[in-house]
């Protein structure tokens with residue numbers, strides 16, 4: 001059950017009335033209103049993935065390590081079955097999932113991550129290993145600039161950063177360039193943006209989320225609040241998330257030409273996390289791709 005005052009604060013933000021939202025949050029009890037009040041009293045900070053310390057604290061604490069352990073085990077299993085020799089990881093962050101899920105036999109690993117510091121950390125995890133490249137760029141831009149192919153393309157909790165049109169363009173492009181696409185994302189109910197139901201869901205779920213980080217205020221202020229407010233005030237703040245139900249994730253991949261299987265992998269506070277695996281007949285990277293096992 002959502003804190004009704006916090007829902008009201010989010011409704012005010014959604015209507016563009018940031019000043020009244022800030023006043024109401026500042027005079028209301030509850031951890032979520034307190035966090036919103038602090039956030040709304042500050043000037044907009046740098047984008048959350050550029051100085052990624054808050055994001056990295058976020059994924060290092062709360063239930064995130066358990067979520068990541070599950071995602072790693074599931075992706076590693078797909079990699080073992082599909083035996084890729086070339087892998088692309090889209091929005092790899094600091095590479096902690098990439099490094100732990102990589103199957104033996106991968107000869108070429110391409111990492112695409114627009115946040116330069118995290119990309120650097122991701123590449124550093126593979127120091128001394130041949131065949132690893134990193135591009136500090138968006139996936140849209142990287143795909144537009146080459147016609148490379150990969151046996152397997154993976155992305156964990158990153159493709160919800162892209163607006164739906166851009167995302168569909170990436171799927172369509174990848175359908176001709178990989179035979180296996182592995183995507184971890186959240187099953188968020190379909191809401192009209194900034195609707196009452198949307199505000200109520202955000203208030204209910206973020207109250208649980210910030211409670212996990214009571215000992216890590218840098219996560220609340222440096223990551224969770226910017227992501228929350230960015231969903232409601234997208235004209236004024238960077239928007240980091242374009243979420244959707246798992247059925248729509250599957251439909252997007254099917255529309256692009258993938259045959260999709262999926263499984264729920266973790267009951268996360270924001271929404272259940274799912275793994276979707278899309279398969280096509282496309283060839284892998286020239287000279288590297290070997291035969292794949294089904295599934």
Ligand SMILES: C[S@@+](CC[C@H](N)C(=O)[O-])C[C@H]1O[C@@H](n2cnc3c(N)ncnc32)[C@H](O)[C@@H]1O
Pocket residue numbers: 049059090091092093094095096097112113114115118137138139140155156157158159161162
């Ligand atoms: C929630 S983080 C997930 C990072 C990592 N995959 C993980 O699971 O820890 C989302 C990542 O997507 C990246 N990202 C945002 N927009 C992107 C784009 N257009 N192309 C590629 N990556 C993007 C962000 O910089 C960020 O590192």
